[in-house]
Amino acid sequence: MNSAQLEIQLIASIVAVACAIPGTFLVLRKMAMISDAISHAILPGIVIGFFITQDLNSPVLILLAALTGIITVVLVEYIQKTGLVKEDTAIGLVFPALFSIGVILIAKNANDIHLDVDAVLLGELAFAPFDRLLIGGTDVGPKSLWVVGSILLVTITLLILFFKELKVSTFDKGLAASLGFSPAVIHYGLMSVSSITTVGAFDAVGAILVVALMIAPAASAYLLTTDLKKMLALAISFGIFSAIFGYWVAHWLDASIAGSITTVLGLVFLLVYLFAPTKGIIAVMYREKQQQTEVSLLTFLLHLKNHDEIEERHVNHLYEHINWQKIRAKSVLDLAQKNNMILIENNIVSLTQKGDEFTSKAIDYIMTNEDAQIEDMKADFFLFRG
Amino acid sequence: MKKESKENIKHSSLSDETPTGAGTIAVKVDDLTVAYNYKPVLWDIDLEIPEGVLMAIVGPNGAGKSTLIKSILGILKPIAGSVTIYGKSYEKQRKLVAYVPQKGSVDWDFPTTALDVVMMGTYGSLGWIKRPGQKEKKAALEALEKVGMLAFQGRQISQLSGGQQQRIFLARALVQNASIYFMDEPFQGVDATTEIAIINILKELRKAGKTVIVVHHDLQTVPEYFDWVTFLNVKKIATGPVKDIFNDDNLTKTYGINYKVSIQE
Numbered sequence: 001m002n003s004a005q006l007e008i009q010l011i012a013s014i015v016a017v018a019c020a021i022p023g024t025f026l027v028l029r030k031m032a033m034i035s036d037a038i039s040h041a042i043l044p045g046i047v048i049g050f051f052i053t054q055d056l057n058s059p060v061l062i063l064l065a066a067l068t069g070i071i072t073v074v075l076v077e078y079i080q081k082t083g084l085v086k087e088d089t090a091i092g093l094v095f096p097a098l099f100s101i102g103v104i105l106i107a108k109n110a111n112d113i114h115l116d117v118d119a120v121l122l123g124e125l126a127f128a129p130f131d132r133l134l135i136g137g138t139d140v141g142p143k144s145l146w147v148v149g150s151i152l153l154v155t156i157t158l159l160i161l162f163f164k165e166l167k168v169s170t171f172d173k174g175l176a177a178s179l180g181f182s183p184a185v186i187h188y189g190l191m192s193v194s195s196i197t198t199v200g201a202f203d204a205v206g207a208i209l210v211v212a213l214m215i216a217p218a219a220s221a222y223l224l225t226t227d228l229k230k231m232l233a234l235a236i237s238f239g240i241f242s243a244i245f246g247y248w249v250a251h252w253l254d255a256s257i258a259g260s261i262t263t264v265l266g267l268v269f270l271l272v273y274l275f276a277p278t279k280g281i282i283a284v285m286y287r288e289k290q291q292q293t294e295v296s297l298l299t300f301l302l303h304l305k306n307h308d309e310i311e312e313r314h315v316n317h318l319y320e321h322i323n324w325q326k327i328r329a330k331s332v333l334d335l336a337q338k339n340n341m342i343l344i345e346n347n348i349v350s351l352t353q354k355g356d357e358f359t360s361k362a363i364d365y366i367m368t369n370e371d372a373q374i375e376d377m378k379a380d381f382f383l384f385r386g
Numbered sequence: 387m388k389k390e391s392k393e394n395i396k397h398s399s400l401s402d403e404t405p406t407g408a409g410t411i412a413v414k415v416d417d418l419t420v421a422y423n424y425k426p427v428l429w430d431i432d433l434e435i436p437e438g439v440l441m442a443i444v445g446p447n448g449a450g451k452s453t454l455i456k457s458i459l460g461i462l463k464p465i466a467g468s469v470t471i472y473g474k475s476y477e478k479q480r481k482l483v484a485y486v487p488q489k490g491s492v493d494w495d496f497p498t499t500a501l502d503v504v505m506m507g508t509y510g511s512l513g514w515i516k517r518p519g520q521k522e523k524k525a526a527l528e529a530l531e532k533v534g535m536l537a538f539q540g541r542q543i544s545q546l547s548g549g550q551q552q553r554i555f556l557a558r559a560l561v562q563n564a565s566i567y568f569m570d571e572p573f574q575g576v577d578a579t580t581e582i583a584i585i586n587i588l589k590e591l592r593k594a595g596k597t598v599i600v601v602h603h604d605l606q607t608v609p610e611y612f613d614w615v616t617f618l619n620v621k622k623i624a625t626g627p628v629k630d631i632f633n634d635d636n637l638t639k640t641y642g643i644n645y646k647v648s649i650q651e
Contacts, residue, residue: 028493028496028497030493083423161515162514162515163517164509164512164515164517164518165509165514165515167498167506168506168509170496171492171493171496171498171503171506172487172491172492172506173491174456174459174461174485174487174491175485175487175506175558177459177460177461178459178460178461178480178483178485178510179480179509179510180477180480180510180513181509181514222497225497226497226498226499226542226544227497227498227499228496228497228498230497231497
């Protein structure tokens with residue numbers, strides 16, 4: 001691995017972390033699409049900033065572009081507030097308008113400036129190490145590394161300082177307002193950070209993929225934890241992993257770095273979506289299946305508890321009485337027997353003491369919804385888990 | 387607050403004392419008008435809430451009950467009028483006030499625990515930047531115990547039942563240790579057990595001299611739960627002691643239909 005490769009991975013990782021932090025809050029605030037809007041709408045800001053500064057990494061350009069991001073958010077909210085269209089429509093109206101202004105500005109001046117639409121949409125991480133920052137003639141590393149590094153530093157500082165405020169205003173706007181934490185200040189603060197991060201990441205991964213870096217790690221983390229701090233940590237880890245692994249995928253395939261990083265992000269989400277221990281699709285399906293079986297079991301046990309008549313409890317007639325198909329009746333019978341809840345004598349089924357207690361407790365729980373009754377059953381039965 | 391003989395408290399099951407409204411004014415609303423998109427939802431409201439009452443705000447859907455609370459708390463900006471808490475603006479008296487929003491106003495899938503939600507009640511006294519520590523955690527645990535939810539402190543909030551979520555919200559308000567409590571429909575979607583548990587806590591707060599203001603829907607329980615009531619339907623219809631003003635006349639004025647109260651003693 002040469003130093004250019006190392007620098008590219010470092011830049012990609014820093015960008016990923018800087019995106020994952022505001023991204024986590026955007027996902028929790030159900031504002032994922034606003035990052036898409038910002039990433040496109042800042043284009044005119046970047047172009048105009050470039051006209052003025054002639055430098056893609058200039059702080060002036062970054063601030064100008066971030067300002068365009070804030071204008072986007074304000075415009076979307078203004079249109080939405082009229083009550084004439086919904087938020088998603090407002091987003092769909094605002095960002096293409098701003099983006100197209102940027103596209104026209106580039107096209108009109110394509111001969112004069114070193115900026116093309118492809119680079120804007122997809123970024124070009126591979127060239128990042130060529131643009132060096134020189135201080136007093138000494139090479140201190142690629143310019144974009146310093147840019148994204150500074151943005152990350154600011155983001156982390158703000159996160160640590162205002163974590164509590166971000167959390168409370170994201171969870172409960174009304175409470176935050178009544179406690180004196182202006183939700184508007186926090187909202188625009190988060191939007192500013194998102195805009196600045198987007199501009200910083202723009203150069204590296206482009207307008208389309210920066211959205212993936214903001215949303216995919218946070219969405220994956222959301223499925224894995226119920227703790228905000230862990231969600232942030234996981235989102236950051238997924239971001240770094242995808243950045244580094246994505247780089248090497250691009251290296252092996254000789255493909256676009258940004259494209260490979262995003263593909264890895266998508267795969268990470270897919271894996272989490274399938275295999276997350278509690279919220280993953282497979283876990284959910286398994287749980288539903290178990291619950292279905294257990295509901296059947298309980299129905300069956302209740303039937304036994306309610307009927308003393310021999311004909312109601314004969315093995316061969318069970319399915320008629322509960323109106324089940326034979327195969328389902330058989331599997332429920334097996335399950336009950338395996339758990340020592342029933343006793344079969346001369347083909348007549350009766351509840352064991354354990355079965356009787358289980359049924360009483362379960363019914364009690366279903367009727368009162370009091371947890372205390374079933375504390376000891378929770379480990380064994382999905383039916384009684386949250 | 388003056389003592390009153392029990393015979394005078396006709397419908398109220400509240401023991402000890404019923405406020406007369408003669409004491410200090412906790413919340414004063416003057417000429418308050420609030421509009422959404424230039425359509426007034428609250429018209430020229432004048433309201434004085436005496437210290438130490440347990441007050442219900444009743445009125446039909448769209449009467450502006452939640453809007454009134456939110457305007458008092460500075461969450462919504464009125465187009466006219468003013469609100470004072472013990473004679474000063476809300477911004478200055480923030481720490482005296484606790485607020486329980488409607489349960490449906492937050493996302494219960496938010497990645498956090500019951501204890502953490504209750505801790506949020508301490509954020510106001512901490513102010514910006516400062517983070518909660520052991521003292522705040524202890525206060526939150528005590529509040530959880532008061533609402534009977536200590537065993538659920540580590541539970542992710544989506545794993546709680548509706549009644550349990552409401553208790554968590556109540557605990558979060560208790561931890562603020564305020565003088566005035568505003569609650570937006572705390573009985574919405576909770577079972578009878580939780581409703582009793584909540585009203586008992588509210589009555590305890592009142593006994594401790596706190597002022598409690600509740601947006602309430604169930605007219606049947608007003609005389610049993612509350613000692614003060616405000617009828618609201620865009621305009622203020624009436625406000626005062628339940629025993630004096632909770633009658634068919636005011637109910638009809640508020641709800642617009644000929645209302646018959648059938649209240650069991």
